[in-house]
Amino acid sequence: MVRAGLSTEGLVRAGAELADEIGFEQTTPAELARRLGVRTASLYSHLRNAHDLKTRIALTALEELADRVSAAVAGRAGKDALIAFANAYRDYALEHPGRFAAARFPLDPETAAASAGVRHARMTRAVLRGYDLAEPQQTHAVRLLGSVFSGFVVLETAGGFSHSAPDAQESWTEILNGLDTLLRTWPTTS
Amino acid sequence: MVRAGLSTEGLVRAGAELADEIGFEQTTPAELARRLGVRTASLYSHLRNAHDLKTRIALTALEELADRVSAAVAGRAGKDALIAFANAYRDYALEHPGRFAAARFPLDPETAAASAGVRHARMTRAVLRGYDLAEPQQTHAVRLLGSVFSGFVVLETAGGFSHSAPDAQESWTEILNGLDTLLRTWPTTS
DNA sequence: CGGATTTGCCTAAATGGATTAGGCAAATGC
DNA sequence: GCATTTGCCTAATCCATTTAGGCAAATCCG
Numbered sequence: 169m170v171r172a173g174l175s176t177e178g179l180v181r182a183g184a185e186l187a188d189e190i191g192f193e194q195t196t197p198a199e200l201a202r203r204l205g206v207r208t209a210s211l212y213s214h215l216r217n218a219h220d221l222k223t224r225i226a227l228t229a230l231e232e233l234a235d236r237v238s239a240a241v242a243g244r245a246g247k248d249a250l251i252a253f254a255n256a257y258r259d260y261a262l263e264h265p266g267r268f269a270a271a272r273f274p275l276d277p278e279t280a281a282a283s284a285g286v287r288h289a290r291m292t293r294a295v296l297r298g299y300d301l302a303e304p305q306q307t308h309a310v311r312l313l314g315s316v317f318s319g320f321v322v323l324e325t326a327g328g329f330s331h332s333a334p335d336a337q338e339s340w341t342e343i344l345n346g347l348d349t350l351l352r353t354w355p356t357t358s
Numbered sequence: 359m360v361r362a363g364l365s366t367e368g369l370v371r372a373g374a375e376l377a378d379e380i381g382f383e384q385t386t387p388a389e390l391a392r393r394l395g396v397r398t399a400s401l402y403s404h405l406r407n408a409h410d411l412k413t414r415i416a417l418t419a420l421e422e423l424a425d426r427v428s429a430a431v432a433g434r435a436g437k438d439a440l441i442a443f444a445n446a447y448r449d450y451a452l453e454h455p456g457r458f459a460a461a462r463f464p465l466d467p468e469t470a471a472a473s474a475g476v477r478h479a480r481m482t483r484a485v486l487r488g489y490d491l492a493e494p495q496q497t498h499a500v501r502l503l504g505s506v507f508s509g510f511v512v513l514e515t516a517g518g519f520s521h522s523a524p525d526a527q528e529s530w531t532e533i534l535n536g537l538d539t540l541l542r543t544w545p546t547t548s
Numbered sequence: 549c550g551g552a553t554t555t556g557c558c559t560a561a562a563t564g565g566a567t568t569a570g571g572c573a574a575a576t577g578c
Numbered sequence: 579g580c581a582t583t584t585g586c587c588t589a590a591t592c593c594a595t596t597t598a599g600g601c602a603a604a605t606c607c608g
Contacts, residue, residue, distance in 0.1 A: 171556060171603065198594050210557045212596065274516060304524045308532040311510065311519060315533070319509020320501065326464060329501060334494040342498040343505070350540045361574065361585065388565050399567075400586045408566065 187266025377456025
């Protein structure tokens, strides 16, 4: 019997691909084993359990997403940075819907604190440097951007905007323009 | 053996309560049967399958949410209506996290088209009447509001804002102020 | 190179959820 | 009161998760 060369890392990578193809919810040890031509029980030398698999996929998705955003934002400021951030985020979600769903998998607090989620928060604040907001307004802005980006992309990937004009891309562009305007005027908002 | 008095409607109601207590994901026929002191198989005279249970809970959650929003928006206009809409939405989610999760359960297109989801869209447009936006800007605004409301509340209920100052309520208020400003100035935005 | 050890995937088995088929008793109609 | 209907039950199947233990391939070491 030829060995399949399983490893935790390989399983997580294969799991991430599987998630993009069949959905994160459906990405289970049994499916993954089928895909790899291996018995389900064999995965348990490399994974603690099904939850562990999902958590690991979530963590790598968060890393990938942070890497993309980080690369996009580097060397940009102001509206430029805002748009680059937003597009990197959305493009990742559209290219990798399963991984994107994974990135929203609820992590227990310690795991979350050690995840790339904190990089996201830092990068959002970095983008906002271009808008010169004082606390606590800056925190509100971080939360606004997080809400809009994730909310829009979740609705879009769930098919919420499909088959209706204008297309999602157009709304996205307009919304980013609007956010830029809002952030520039926010300090003086009543 | 005394009969339990099961009915589709009763199961869905009990399922919605269960979802608020243990989470929508965990709301399965087996859990529901345990909760009702009944064998799992007995549910299948009233429900087609597990997916059917979740779909029905989702549909009632959408109705409830639409009812709340509808009552909140009635007799209000402009910023008043915007804030009433937003608060009705958020309050429902905070009071009924399981039902709120259910309301985001992916429905097949025909089911979605016959659901209260369309009432939500209509009510959002009604709120926007106070802002006098022309198409396609109005559609962009519908999508922006949907994104912010759902994005914010999902992040909040997932614990994204907990244990950090300022508290979520404050950000929510500021964000609504910001949206109001943005909507009033949007037509003239570059 | 060859034997010992480690490692890796396997088979076997327990547990539990989803689902279907068929039975029996309670409710209902007359 | 009896016949019919209805409703929940038992029984059984299938599939996913998870654990335990075995055997062979890879690796190590002399």
